[in-house]
Amino acid sequence: MKYLRQFGIILAVTCIGELFKYFIELPIPSSIYGLVLMLTLLKTGLIKVERVKDTGVFLIDIMPLMFIPAGVGLLLSWKQLKNMLLPVCVITIITTILVMIVSGKVTDYMIKRRKPNE
Structure with a gap:
């Protein structure tokens, strides 16, 4: 249950980053808004590190898996590359x-x- 709560916090901040992208029409990816928002919330203490640390560590551990689709995309577009x-x-x-x-x-x-x- 702890991981779901932590993932929910991270997901909520990410969704708010998406809303920022929608309302602030700058050429900045929504993920950057989410990262800056999360940093701000962590630095101000509104979100304690302990409330997202375990899920954050897990997401960093599985990060290499996130590059598999990009690698497959490179292989599929080899003729152009x-x-x-x-x-x-x-x-x-x-x-x-x-x-x-x-x-x-x-x-x-x-x-x-x-x-x-x-």
Whole structure:
């Protein structure tokens, strides 16, 4: 029952994110609205982490399963993709490196910023 309640909370926040997407006409996916809303609710303490933690851990554990349909879609559209395989691979490698660099720099900044306060 605990998992159903936790999943219900996550689902409710996700649905509110969908409503935000409907009423706020910006080119932002509804999942981003839901994530920002969940972060806000967790940071303000309106939702305690313990109330969604177990289901959140479960959803993260099964996340690889969520990529199976996307992988099958890639296999089904191989004829269209093979013509642009080289540019897609180059772009993927470059953006992955850029994301790693930026993530590392932001993490370094946050660690240095936090140490004097501890």
